[in-house]
Amino acid sequence: METLQRLTRRQVDALRAVGGAETAEHGASLKTTASALGVTSPSALECLTPLEELGLISRHRGKSRLTPRGRTTLVEYQRHHRVAENLFGQLGLAPDASCEAAREVDLAISHSTVERICAAEGHPEVCPHGAPISPCSDRKGDAAS
Helix, strand or coil, X not given: CCHHHHXXXXXXXXXXXXXXXXXXXXXXXXXXXXXXXXXXXXXXXXXXHHHHHCCCEEEECCEEEECHHHHHHHHHHHHHHHHHHHHHHHCCXXXXXXXXXXXXXXXXXXXXXXXXXXXXXXXXXXXXXXXXXXXXXXXXXXXXX
């Protein structure tokens, strides 16, 4: 099972919160992460501990940072979500509805399925909200073509 498929929605949201709050100088505080998740600090810690055990974040003196593996996992999540969002958009859903539908499946689909969906969609460059979709693994060298 792929790392992304092992995570809960709350854990992905925590990973996103850490990635969005950390800076080059400082990691994300537990309070900031809890606030982003809309939970108490102990509840946020319950989400962060498995992420640390999986090697997706590191914690030092109460601050969390994405590890290289965590950063890769977050990029993979964004790709899964945006490709799924684009698929639902092609089915006629409005951008916000396609986002909601994508959140129902983005953690469950494998990388190979995302690659096939992306190829079937003609390798879109942006999702319905205009956010970039990273290229398929077999097309990264084709970015100039």
